[in-house]
Amino acid sequence: MFLNGCFTTEYNVGTRKQDVYFYSSEREISMGQNIAKSIAREFKISNNPDDIKRVSEIGKKIANVVDRQGISYYFYIIEEDKNGKGQVNAFSLPGGYIYIFKDLLELLDNDDQLAFILAHEAGHVVSRHHIKRLQAAMGYNLVVIASMQVPADRNFASGVSFALAQLFTAYSRQDEFNADELAVKYCEAVGYNSSAGIQVLEKLYLESKKEIRPLSYFKTHPYSAQRIRHIKETLQLPLVVDDYLSF
DSSP, X not given: OTTTTOOEEEEETTTTEEEEESSOHHHHHHHHHHHHHHHHHHEEXXXXXXXXXXXXXXXXXXXXXXXXXXXOOEEEEEEEETTSOXXXXXXXXXXXXXXXXXXXXXXXXXXXXXXXXXHHHHHHHHTTHHHHHHHHHHHHHHHHHHTSSOTTOHHHHHHHHHHHHHHTSOOOHHHHHHHHHHHHHHHHHTTOOTTHHHHHHHHHHHHHHHXXXXXXXXXXXXXXXXXXXXXXXXXXXXOOGGGGSOO
């Protein structure tokens, strides 16, 4: 690929580093559209007008201040999967698609906490964390297939399914820290309490100990104690002993 010139080196506005990409933002957007169609088949998307309005309004405020303005951002609420099960989770797709489960939305205390989660997921999109993971996991051919518009093709279905599976696995520690830093920045820019991220992580940790319902957020968003400590360091808040414990 390097010999054939099938890559570009671009400045990443989220990480502030030069990154290597095997394909353009246009192909990333196309992949996001294909995976979003798969999400629509696998999950029940909420049509509750009050919830949609709340998430959309906060999401729009975040989208207006993110560093990556060359794409559109879409916000959805998921009620349950095709088996009728909900999750305490949120995730994003390449190209600006951001989802939060109804279970997680109901767990939050206020708009500050919701804004932080949406901003965190937007941070993953801004820094193109999905793309770097997919490039490493899928290889060039599957990346191309997953971004094509040929739904009747068996390889297309395999490419999209594999991409979706990869996006539900854990991010790297550095990617999580970067998304949290961006979430702090974006929340502050639109007037939300940026320390709400600490409250969210503490709440999710306590919820996970109850084991009442599926809690998937820690599967896709690991390193809770480290993330809390990093947010506090970003906000220059004092640290306590618990910030150095692993949970």
